[in-house]
Amino acid sequence: MDEDEAFEAAKDGGKGNIGKELADCIAYITMFANYFEVDLEDSFYQKMEEVRNRKNRDVGV
Structure with a gap:
């Protein structure tokens, strides 16, 4: 079993x-x-609005 197959199995x-x-x-x-x-x-919707308004959206939540 190769590494990819082992990963999928796990x-x-x-x-x-x-x-x-x-x-x-x-x-x-x-x-x-x-x-x-x-x-x-x-709280969820407030946080999502904050994330939506970030200049760099790819950096964590």
């Missing part, structure tokens, strides 16, 4: 676990937002 094998871990992250983020009374939807 990526395919980990998708289920990564999905579960990302779901945990979303749950914790939601709990923090609720605790601090942060409107996640509003």
Whole structure:
């Protein structure tokens, strides 16, 4: 198996676990937002507007 095939095999094998871990992250983020009374939807759209107005849009979020 060459390097590309090995990478694809590893990526395919980990998708289920990564999905579960990302779901945990979303749950914790939601709990923090609720605790601090942060409107996640509003925060998301504010951040996207900030990103849209950046001069160099390719540099991280």
